[in-house]
Amino acid sequence: MEKTGLGRTGLSVSVAGLGCGGHxxxxxxxxxxxxxxxxxxxxALDAGINFIDTARVYGTExxxxxAIAGRRDQVVISTKLPVVQPGTSALGAQHVPAADSIASVEDSLQRLGTDHIDILHLHGVVASQYEYCLNELVPAMQQLQQQGKIRFLGLTERFIFDPQHSMLTRALQDDCWDVFMVGFNLINQSARQRILxxxxxxxxxxxxxxAVRRALSRPEALLQLIAEMADNELIDATRFDLRDPLGFLLDDSDADTIVEAAYRFCRHQRGVDVVLTGTGNTGHLNENAAAIQKGPLPGPCVARLQELFGGIDSVSGN
Ligand SMILES: NC(=O)c1ccc[n+]([C@@H]2O[C@H](COP(=O)([O-])OP(=O)(O)OC[C@H]3O[C@@H](n4cnc5c(N)ncnc54)[C@H](OP(=O)(O)O)[C@@H]3O)[C@@H](O)[C@H]2O)c1
Incomplete structure (x- = not known):
């Protein structure tokens, strides 16, 4: 498995990462x-993937x-702190007090069976929650960092509700973040200019x-999304075969499936270090790990995807 550096963390990570959340x-x-x-x-570990992303709320820590017992030193662990109280709206303002956050990290360490977390993210933050995170939770995370319980600070966006990346755009003004988790796929490419x-x-x-989500892994979901985008005049319907909107990717490249093309599109985007794949199917896992290590899609396919979808910043492909 090919490895790459993860920004200023200096961590050496596999270009494919296993996501333990999502659907x-x-x-x-x-x-x-x-x-x-x-x-x-x-x-995933046997396939050479060393980057594992989980979170308390996924129930997968x-x-x-x-799975990593006895192999901890081979793995980079990424997990997350919720920023709103359990049971309240994820977009709401009932923030988790910093003291509770610190306590929950102790629980995460226990569940993960480790004495340190490589990257601790604030999970699914929206713009209205950002100042609280910066002023209250970041100092608490920095305290944990000084104690050696976490190594690096990360931030993930709530892409379904913020497909324009307004929260991460704000966060770029601060210097405390080592890692961002960013929504990007061939339908919504807006992170390229705004974040990456x-x-x-x-x-x-x-x-x-x-990278794939429902829209790019289920043909019926793709047809429905493309039809909705056409109805809302987000795309020019006359430029698509509405019965097979991404068929050109299979006709004009060596990709065998739309899923493969979708992971390769992300993998070769400048600025992306690790492409996460979320799956409960080991066959899919091995296919996706192989796809992420294949070469880029041909230039004309990438250019056509940019032409067709380059202006989209209001859908996530969820
Ligand atoms: N705000 C946040 O912090 C946040 C939000 C979302 C996700 N995440 C992280 O990102 C990770 C990736 O999640 P994602 O949902 O974006 O993952 P994704 O890899 O874009 O999509 C996963 C979906 O595609 C399906 N799939 C995967 N490979 C397939 C294949 N070869 N053929 C057909 N279907 C396939 C999966 O179903 P199968 O199980 O059937 O393969 C699953 O439904 C998550 O696990 C989580 O760690 C973080």
């Missing part, structure tokens, strides 16, 4: 057993802990989420 949550989200979920993480050029300038590591 699949290692298969727990679709009825899989915890034992199966552990086997998905183990398969303990699964990761079981600037993270590269500031040497902030970038994790790419939403």
């Amino acid at each position: 699949s949550r290692l298969g727990l989200g679709t009825g899989g057993s915890p034992r199966h979920a552990v086997s998905v993480v183990s398969a 303990d699964i990761v802990g079981q 050029q600037k993270t590269a300038d500031k040497n902030i590591g970038v994790l790419n989420m939403f």
